[in-house]
Amino acid sequence: MLKAAIVGATGYTGWELVSILLCHPKVRPFYLTSDSFAGRSFAEIYPQFRGRCELILEKLDEEKAGACDIIFAALPHGTSLEVVPGLLATGKKVVDLSGDFRLKDAALYPLWYGYEHKHPALLAESVYGLPEQNRAAVSKARLVANPGCYPTSVQLPLIPLLQAGLVETEDIIIDAKSGVSGAGRTPKQPYHFPECAENFKAYKVTGHQHTPEIEQGLSEAAGRQVTLLFTPHLVPMIRGILSTMYLRLKPGVKVEDITALYRKVYADEPFIRLLPEPYLPETKDVSGTNFCDLAFRVDGRTGRLIVVSAIDNLVKGAAGQAVQNMNIMLDLPETAGLM
């Protein structure tokens, strides 16, 4: 068995990584770090793992991480930036689940993340880990920047449309909705059960840090700058993201063209499911899985294309995709541990 280090194992993405790797046929969680809970067992923090993962959490020791075959960094934005260079120095491959190495343009970090990026060379080197697009690059990468949850749910359905030139690059509107685990494990007022249950709201309207990440992916696909509107919302459920995307078809493009394109691009992708009419994605259908479900409709009245996608924010939107990347980086079957 290969050994995995998870740096920052006690957040929800670290927890989901452990959960997935415990069922992986070739890799096992071996070294788990936590600043806050060092010295305690992982199962003490997450009692569902009693008898299944009794590893003791430790403060990060780069040497120990480097003794593993793969290193996952599941740290908050800003912290990863500090830690990842040291992890790479061990000579082992790193999958980083934060946003710190996703944006190629370092100038975007002060605007959207509120800090100056100190490692532009790593930004240049890092591979954006959307396997359905970047499989080859991921397989050779030393550092994979694992995509954000919202960006995954948006790019998987939209990149093919933009690459094929079936839609206009103007006027793209993305209305996305996420379960509460997307806000992390630290208790805060808006996620306190009595505030959050029986409530629905938009947040960070016009200002969410996943906006430039989505634009980067779509711009590359379109071959020109895409500027779009992205509005996230909070749903009173634990897991899941549903994104509703509004686009304009290029003149002459028909329903059949889109169907044909998706079939061509995604027929052999194990984790992408195009739903036939009359079905529409629902978050419960992808909960606990690495699937991205998608469907689309063309509105005859306005000529608009509506695309809907659903993922589990913690799986295809984080830990599952990280394991998918790991499988590619370690030359394992891409679906290992994910089906």
Place this chain on the structure above:
Amino acid sequence: MLKAAIVGATGYTGWELVSILLCHPKVRPFYLTSDSFAGRSFAEIYPQFRGRCELILEKLDEEKAGACDIIFAALPHGTSLEVVPGLLATGKKVVDLSGDFRLKDAALYPLWYGYEHKHPALLAESVYGLPEQNRAAVSKARLVANPGCYPTSVQLPLIPLLQAGLVETEDIIIDAKSGVSGAGRTPKQPYHFPECAENFKAYKVTGHQHTPEIEQGLSEAAGRQVTLLFTPHLVPMIRGILSTMYLRLKPGVKVEDITALYRKVYADEPFIRLLPEPYLPETKDVSGTNFCDLAFRVDGRTGRLIVVSAIDNLVKGAAGQAVQNMNIMLDLPETAGLM
């Protein structure tokens, strides 16, 4: 005390009507009808009313309804169409909560509701009961068509913008989200708790029957035909609607213009609350109330205007607004029983 008849009292809107009227200073629920539960007490169907409303449900007898001072019809679409003419024949005023008398153009009914409208004269006569727009007409109406839940959440924020000509009439996109009570009280698979909790989905994409109702209101406001895209979603919560609306500002229009407009139009409206920055509407803040909360943002990057509104679908989106209309029709203080 004035007497109210509620025809179809055991659906969720009938239930909410009873609930509101029990606290009304001038009107009390007096005659409740139900086909399915005739002969049983209202409190037997809704035990929270034990000791508060023990009226016996009856099969509809028009004469008894006509003996009341106001008649509410809280019936399914299609059924109201059959029943309302007889209610009007009693000579009493009727507030109809279905969609059957909302659309002025009878030709829209086959397309969106699936039936031929048999009473075009009543369509012409009925007054669309959005008090913030039609107060004067409501006060004289014999038949008020109480607006739909989604249309209320959309028209209250958008009509002023279109009337004032601050926004383009093209390219309006409405992404709306509703709690499950909007689907009614009859148990069905999609609303069975284990299917519906921990799930989020879009439904009736491009085909929801509230689309033409919204377009009718916005077209009248704009003075020209508005065709828009409306996508409803189902939220795992009991009550509440949040609508996120995407519009394009007319050239030269600024944030201040919109603020000024809303202040002018809505400053004296008791049920409309414009939230200042940095606040955004949340459904829990209007739950159980007749308020419509609204806020907006202008996205500097795309030039788009985003408007967000929240209402309680059963109150301002149904029974509360019906009582507001009743207050106007009976010349009572408009906020009576609603504060």
Place this chain on the structure above:
Amino acid sequence: MLKAAIVGATGYTGWELVSILLCHPKVRPFYLTSDSFAGRSFAEIYPQFRGRCELILEKLDEEKAGACDIIFAALPHGTSLEVVPGLLATGKKVVDLSGDFRLKDAALYPLWYGYEHKHPALLAESVYGLPEQNRAAVSKARLVANPGCYPTSVQLPLIPLLQAGLVETEDIIIDAKSGVSGAGRTPKQPYHFPECAENFKAYKVTGHQHTPEIEQGLSEAAGRQVTLLFTPHLVPMIRGILSTMYLRLKPGVKVEDITALYRKVYADEPFIRLLPEPYLPETKDVSGTNFCDLAFRVDGRTGRLIVVSAIDNLVKGAAGQAVQNMNIMLDLPETAGLM
């Protein structure tokens, strides 16, 4: 209008007090204090009150509290102990919603609350505010100790049984379940939405501080020491308590005796509803109300009596009962503002 001071207005019980008093015909919230949010408006903390209660929160000034007609202390256990003597010194009547003045035996505080009680004279003087039992004493009280949520749900059904001697005082078992608002408004890990939704658990087994409060009430009713077992549980819902109580009937006692007793004792109580067969209490039937619903069954096989009660933990279990006590103390109709 009479004026109410609420000391500690931003916790959930303070919030519910404001909510109830805003609809009260004779008393209005006038002076609200908060340590953490002094200087901000109440509506800023609880946006649902925008336009309805824009009072500015202040640090407690006893003189200002004393200028009101009634003072509510809605503070955490231990804090109330410090604050209430000063409030009483203003000469105004005080309803204290904490546990600090509920137990007559000061020696119980170190054991169950973890502190030495410094004001035994106030313990002796305070009146336990269960109006259905202590109406006369409440009407003359200077200090009312408003009962705990669990104790209210247990004592209302059990005190009459013990007073009448229909049940044994041994072997009483109480299995109680509460919504999450009972844990207060401060965010903590166990009440973080993703930890708390889709979860059910027992907590503080054998050690909950409401145990001696329940025993005190039942012992007084029985005329002898009652020692019982009380086990609370956390339900993934916002509001509501349901208590399932297991007792042993005294020899010869029949179903009819219990029905007759409850009818005699509670027929005229406006907030107690005895449900006939086959109905059983459900928390949603009392949600947002000051009702206590109760029902019982006798198990022929084991001879046990099972009593089930439901209340809204924030209303009859806290703020509603506090207002009921206030009504009595100020010689207002007992149901004012509560129906």
Place this chain on the structure above:
Amino acid sequence: MLKAAIVGATGYTGWELVSILLCHPKVRPFYLTSDSFAGRSFAEIYPQFRGRCELILEKLDEEKAGACDIIFAALPHGTSLEVVPGLLATGKKVVDLSGDFRLKDAALYPLWYGYEHKHPALLAESVYGLPEQNRAAVSKARLVANPGCYPTSVQLPLIPLLQAGLVETEDIIIDAKSGVSGAGRTPKQPYHFPECAENFKAYKVTGHQHTPEIEQGLSEAAGRQVTLLFTPHLVPMIRGILSTMYLRLKPGVKVEDITALYRKVYADEPFIRLLPEPYLPETKDVSGTNFCDLAFRVDGRTGRLIVVSAIDNLVKGAAGQAVQNMNIMLDLPETAGLM
């Protein structure tokens, strides 16, 4: 790969069986039957299985079921009774998930299930499939009666206590709480989301059909008739059962005795986890797993023993335990597909 037939595949237990077997290393779902959905694909009914299980549902054909290596009957009570004899006639082993073959005393069926049992010989032959107790008998059984969800959660913790004689057989009280999936997949009013969310209630007080099943198991363990009180409750969550059990210790029995017993009996059981102080079972810790978590406390004040257990009602309480039984019956590793 061995082949499994699932008769009645579209209820929640059938669905969970498919879900578990899809990950099983030695057995795959092969033949799925449904009366209501015959002719449609399983993935059409449960879209989360798109691309993972596209089997077509068929009306039951005993010959086809008999061509599989194991047959699961996941049918409603009463229906199984009719169907199982024919399944056994194929010569294949059957795991029945209904209550129809669990009670050894046929006379109990009219009382608790409302029908006369027509196959007393099968009652005599069937093996009660609680592997932790009946492993050897299960391995040789032709017909296994898979235990009920509540009875599993109760018997696993209590049988060892009764076998060892550490507790009295009198006065056992069980207060159990279940998620809504326990009520099955058919939509009904009490499980309609708006009725069921934000609600908690007891149901079938003194009359739940799992009572005699629990008594049968405990009586056998005690070597004498045990009559107990069992009260189920409905929790607004999808999955999970938590049972709180109240017992009386025999004189002289100490905390250490119970700990020692549980350790002895369950140390090597892969699916039983005894939680050390201060931990208590929570349903989320066993959700999606075949674990039964358990903990206990002795109340010094009343001398009572409180035992708390948690299982996933659909896994250890139904499909997971059925697969565990299948593993034993087919001589596969007992934990195969369950870890």
